[in-house]
Amino acid sequence: MGSTSEVGRRDLVKRAAALGILAVPAMGALSSCATGGGGGSQDGTKNKGATSAKNPLGVKNGVSLEAFIFKGGLGDQYAKDAEADYNKTYGTTVKHTGTQQIGPKLQPRFAGGNPPDLIDNSGADHLDMNTLSAQGQLQDLTALLDAPSIDDPKKKVRDTLYPSTIEKGQHKDTFDVFYYAFTVYGTWYSHKLLKDKGWAYPTSFDEMISLCAEIKKAGIAPWTYPGKYPYYVHFNVFAQIAKIGGLDKWIAIDNLEPGAWTSNDAVKQVIGHYEELAAKGYFLEGSQGLTHIQSQTAWTRGKAAFIPNGSWVENEAAPTTPADFDMAVGPLFNGGTGDKMPHGTLRAEPSEPFIVAKGGKNPLGGMELLRIMLSKKHAQNFATKVKSLTSVQGATDGMQLSPGLASAAKTVKEGGKNLLMIQLQEWYPKLTDEKLGGLTSQLLTGELKAAEWIKKAQQYADEVAKDSSVTKFHRAT
Structure with a gap:
């Protein structure tokens, strides 16, 4: 249903x-x-x-x-x-x-x-x-x-x-x-790959951008994703917004409050980061046409270093995962000194x-x-x-x-009490998977700028908020 x-x-x-x-x-x-x-x-x-x-x-x-x-x-x-x-x-x-x-x-x-x-x-x-x-x-x-x-x-x-x-x-x-x-949702990677190359898992957006340049020079794509189902990228994006801007501001987004997307600086920072990744060519070529299985296979075969996913990926990708791959997931990245939640925060x-x-x-x-x-x-x-x-x-x-x-x-365990739960995708899937998913697809192929993504996201959220045919939910702060 x-x-x-x-x-x-x-x-x-x-x-x-x-x-x-x-x-x-x-x-x-x-x-x-x-x-x-x-x-x-x-x-x-x-x-x-x-x-x-x-x-x-x-x-x-x-x-x-x-x-x-x-x-x-x-x-x-x-x-x-x-x-x-x-x-x-x-x-x-x-x-x-x-x-x-x-x-x-x-x-x-x-x-x-x-x-x-x-x-x-x-x-x-x-x-x-x-x-x-x-x-x-x-x-x-x-x-x-x-x-x-x-x-x-x-x-x-x-x-x-x-x-x-x-x-x-x-x-x-x-x-x-x-x-x-x-x-557990987040950025998944091969610990063996990073160790063999002498790369450290990034703790911040700035470190990620720097590492992506090194990875690309080594002939590996920094990122891949299932472009056929771009809402996979939201597994990271939404939680990253909550980590940087604070859970209260994310809850405003969950609750479809007016201006919740456009007035949140964390949204600008996170969507801007993904715009930069796309502009610098840090996604595996052709990712926009891949299914979840195809993107995971490209990743386990060493064509890309990072993938946004959930902890089911180990079981699902087992047929193509090398025995020494040493699969791992990292916490959300720091945006800067103004982050509302500490390093180690993750979506689980x-x-x-x-x-x-x-x-x-x-x-x-x-x-x-x-x-x-x-x-x-x-x-x-x-x-x-x-x-x-x-x-x-x-x-x-x-x-x-x-x-x-x-x-x-x-x-x-390291996240302790800083475990994020996101409700937007669950409450309003047509908004997140179809509408925002379409925007994210365009963002990652360079067809859409971050500012336009944010503007349209707010427009789509407002439309849902005004649609009496959609059951509404409220999350307490």
Whole structure:
């Protein structure tokens, strides 16, 4: 479904587009889903059994459970492994479906009032969670947050998570989407390449420009990007604006406030930096025509030094990555002494949305399966199998991690509280992916100047703000 969801679209941008499910549906093309059924009339406690210390949610033994898992770049084995533990504990066999067509398969089931219990709602063909939430078809997951964690019953599940997991999963005041993965965005590079060449990862825009000149002289393109999907560049651009200008000014952009783009000096600095990279020929020739896979392949084969991406890239680019590539990600660059956030700031936020259908046969079982997935055992299994962090803080501490995942975990730890979450792409994807994406494409090919990018970005944002057909969201400062 097309989504203006607070919690659904960000995952589409970063996961579906990156995992090879790239056909983003037009907004409204699937807006009529989930208009029937009686999901909203249920209280979410169907088939409730007795509660106990080991069964805090009161899952009834022997009751069937159905799980629909998006089978993209992450696969679905990690979910099957958690389901095996659920089966042993509750004397049943989870009915598992792994698919890339979540929406097409489940829209009629929600409309008919017989949805599965647990759904990994990812991919381009995902369900519109904003619509489902508004209709009362999603289970409120507060009981899961307040349940004791499996590893330490003295700790509630909520106390084991990155705080942004809870903010990200709310529709207004209701927490009904659980983002299981935790994605690190930034500038990705080969540590081996930089080390072999005697280059240091830049800490500032000025250092980046200087290093790009050296890289180009060495016969390597400093940067590449998937020009077919230029919003990948926004993974860096938007967070960089927040780092330099301050989160409060970025939140003004998230909230579509008048003049939020044009009155922010950080916007001028960041967009100007990318204009300079383009003007000096620091992007791999032909990048504007590359898909995400093609740009990643050019990068892993040493044709370019840097690429804007998310931490899924290690798993996705594995087929073309040399064994000694030593993949790494760096924090956001400093703009200057006036930056509002310190060096080490990076964009790292929850991803991979799981929902529990209130009208399912066993919603309590769906929540319990999530509780099992949030144990250290299964968080580590996820990290091992798909080279990604989960929303469980510190779950990978002490593990032997792959290079990219180890680097991502390190940057998150060093970032501390300075972890940015960007909502604009999630709330208003047509604005960011289509409108601003088009501007960014022109900027990186030298067809558009930074000043014009900013002027048009403000114009497009204002148009969305005035469009009564677009659901609006508000983020508190």
